[in-house]
Amino acid sequence: MQKFPSIQIPEGHVGVVTLLSGSEPKVKNTYTVEPGEKGVQRETLPPGLEYINPYLKRIDIVDIRSHKYDTVGNDAIYFPSSDSFNVTIEGTIEWAIRPDRVAEVTVAYGDVEDILNKIILPNARSIARIQGSKLKAREFISGKTRSAFQNRLLTELKEECWKQGIDIRAALVRDIQPPSEIAALISQREQADQEIERSTNRMEEAKSEALLVEQQEMAARNSAIGDSRRQVVTVTKEAEQEKGVTVTEANRALEVAKLQLEAAEKEAAAIKSRGEADANVVLFNYRAKAEPLTKAVAAFGDGTAYAQYFFLQKTAPAIQSIVSNTEGPFADIFKEFQSFKAKTAGQEKK
Numbered sequence: 001m002q003k004f005p006s007i008q009i010p011e012g013h014v015g016v017v018t019l020l021s022g023s024e025p026k027v028k029n030t031y032t033v034e035p036g037e038k039g040v041q042r043e044t045l046p047p048g049l050e051y052i053n054p055y056l057k058r059i060d061i062v063d064i065r066s067h068k069y070d071t072v073g074n075d076a077i078y079f080p081s082s083d084s085f086n087v088t089i090e091g092t093i094e095w096a097i098r099p100d101r102v103a104e105v106t107v108a109y110g111d112v113e114d115i116l117n118k119i120i121l122p123n124a125r126s127i128a129r130i131q132g133s134k135l136k137a138r139e140f141i142s143g144k145t146r147s148a149f150q151n152r153l154l155t156e157l158k159e160e161c162w163k164q165g166i167d168i169r170a171a172l173v174r175d176i177q178p179p180s181e182i183a184a185l186i187s188q189r190e191q192a193d194q195e196i197e198r199s200t201n202r203m204e205e206a207k208s209e210a211l212l213v214e215q216q217e218m219a220a221r222n223s224a225i226g227d228s229r230r231q232v233v234t235v236t237k238e239a240e241q242e243k244g245v246t247v248t249e250a251n252r253a254l255e256v257a258k259l260q261l262e263a264a265e266k267e268a269a270a271i272k273s274r275g276e277a278d279a280n281v282v283l284f285n286y287r288a289k290a291e292p293l294t295k296a297v298a299a300f301g302d303g304t305a306y307a308q309y310f311f312l313q314k315t316a317p318a319i320q321s322i323v324s325n326t327e328g329p330f331a332d333i334f335k336e337f338q339s340f341k342a343k344t345a346g347q348e349k350k
Helices: 099-109 112-132 143-163 180-300 303-324 329-349
Strands: 007-009 013-019 039-045 048-050 057-063 067-071 077-080 086-097 166-177
Touching (some): 007 057, 067 112, 086 099, 086 143, 112 143
Antiparallel strands (some): 007 048, 067 086, 086 166
16 A cells, blocks of 8 residues: 655645546647546645645645746846837836636746746836837936836736736836936936926915915905804894794684683583573473363363362362361351250240
8 A cells, every 4th residue: 555645735825736537628728627627627726735646636836926026137128218219127026826827827837937937027028118119218207207107017017917817916117217328418307397396386385375365364254254144044043933932822822712712612502501401391390280280171161160170179178177077166156056956946846
């Protein structure tokens, strides 16, 4: 049994896998193949410890960290300006392999040195020469021109290298060396231009100060106007608030008066209803008493007959009581009458 050591993939690196045994690729003549096919796999391995069978699989460790390269000395970029003067550029390029295309770039171009010499430097020199040939030698001394040139260089270099799987993260132009025969003249001219610019700046500063004073005066005047307007607004708002309070109180008093009137009307209606009810009770009582009397009068024919009947009905018990009573003055009259009658009858017998 044969043992093989593990493979350590450090941080900032990936593992490019090559299957030494597998199915034949369906698409021929490509840098990478599909999973399981024999050849370089498109997917890479992340940092970590890997155990493989070297007879079936090979892992190549690739650095995907940022790399810097200085274009100085013999590696500096040279090109002619539009007025046929030689210009030298020294700078720094920062780059890294795109993580999604590590396997393809590694197979197509090779290691870091190959990538630098086959992709980055050729593109940088080509773009610098194309863009630099559009400018005159004296224009490379101006800071604005150099900044614009650097931005164009970075933009185009980034676009071209990105297509080839390389991420250009920075392209800094540190020094631009114009021809010595015009450098002094250009420097003097630049100094004169700078002096003109400083004078212009001083004039602009004076104008700015005058404008500032004017703005301060306007601000003071506007502040005074604003204070007056705020006072007017305050007085107006206070008057409106007082008006609102007065109207609210009047409306409240009106509502109270309406409620009081409604209550008085309801109370009057209740009193009226109670009076009508009491009157109806009295009326019904009289009607209840009068109706039997009317029927009784009608039964006797007229009122006189009923009056006699009523009189006799009231006096009959008293007469009966008097007649049946054997004591008292009225009874004495009857007694005397009976005594007299007895005496008369005795005398007639004699």
